[in-house]
Amino acid sequence: MGDKPIWEQIGSSFVQHYYQLFDADRxxxxxxxxxxxCLTWEGQQFQGKxxxxxxxxxxxxxxxxxxxxxxxxxPTPDSCILSMVVGQLKADDDQVLGFHQTFLLKNFQGAWVCTNEVFRLALHN
Amino acid sequence: MGDKPIWEQIGSSFVQHYYQLFDADRxxxxxxxxxxxCLTWEGQQFQGKxxxxxxxxxxxxxxxxxxxxxxxxxPTPDSCILSMVVGQLKADDDQVLGFHQTFLLKNFQGAWVCTNEVFRLALHN
Known part of the structure; x- marks a missing residue:
């Protein structure tokens, strides 16, 4: 961890935290x-916590x-962190599906928060 | 087009322009x-035009x-535009492959430029 740039440490910690929380108790x-x-989930848009x-x-x-x-x-020019994740998910007893998800993280009042998130299942690959 | 929010018009125009240019003369x-x-291409990082x-x-x-x-x-809190694209590509006579690509666009001296880009082939879905 120590050798990685700070934005990579923050991004990967966020990603780990996000999916642990999502899978345990979303x-x-x-x-x-x-x-x-902002969240765009399979093309549907949502704004606000x-x-x-x-x-x-x-x-x-x-x-x-x-x-x-x-x-x-x-790292972005506005001191944010852009993260793109590719992975697989298994919901209930459904088949395993690929997904891709993008996050934009910003330091807000001393904490890193997610200002932008986009999720798509990899149904068309 | 006229009914769409401005950030969606800018984002989709950028995406159309990018892939047209990429396919015609990159x-x-x-x-x-x-x-x-910044560009991250299949995990490799590059910085600067x-x-x-x-x-x-x-x-x-x-x-x-x-x-x-x-x-x-x-739209992002710093007046940027975040775009995530999912698609397929065919290079030379290779098989068709899925890909995902994220762009962060920023208005810089009156023009929209790409400050951040991440590309991954969908090999593991």
Missing amino acids: TQLGAIYIDAS AAIVEKLTSLPFQKIQHSITAQDHQ | TQLGAIYIDAS AAIVEKLTSLPFQKIQHSITAQDHQ
Whole structure:
């Protein structure tokens, strides 16, 4: 960890935290968003902590497990961190599906929050 | 087009322009980057217009054709535009491969440029 640039450490810590929380209890995800946050989930748009958490908690499965295949992080000119994740997920007893997800992280009042998030299943690859 | 939010119009115009240029003559892509731009291409990192164009033009194929399956755009708190693209590409006579690509666009001296770009083939889905 010590040899990696700080933005890569922050990005990969965020990604680990996000999927652990998502898989364990996604009602707790609110802490990572702010009211300006945007989520696009399979083409549907949501804005704000409340709307985003409502969407994530109303997804129609009981159990989910993500595994990450690749993650890339970059610093941006506005001191944010851009992260793109490629992986697979298994929801309930459904078949394993590929997914891709992008996050933009920003330091807000001393904490790293997710201001932008886009999720797509890899159905068309 | 007129009914869509401005950030979606800008994002989708950029995406159309990028892939047209990439498929027609990728040596011309330099105009969309600045010296602060970052590219991560299949996990390899490049920074700056010159290094990015050198990477893109040295990719080992003569012909390439992209087709876009889905694209999502969002405004960010720093007045940037985040775009995630999912699609397929065919390079030379190789098989068709899925890919995902994320762009962060910023208005720089009156023009929209790409400050951050991440590309991954969908090999593991």
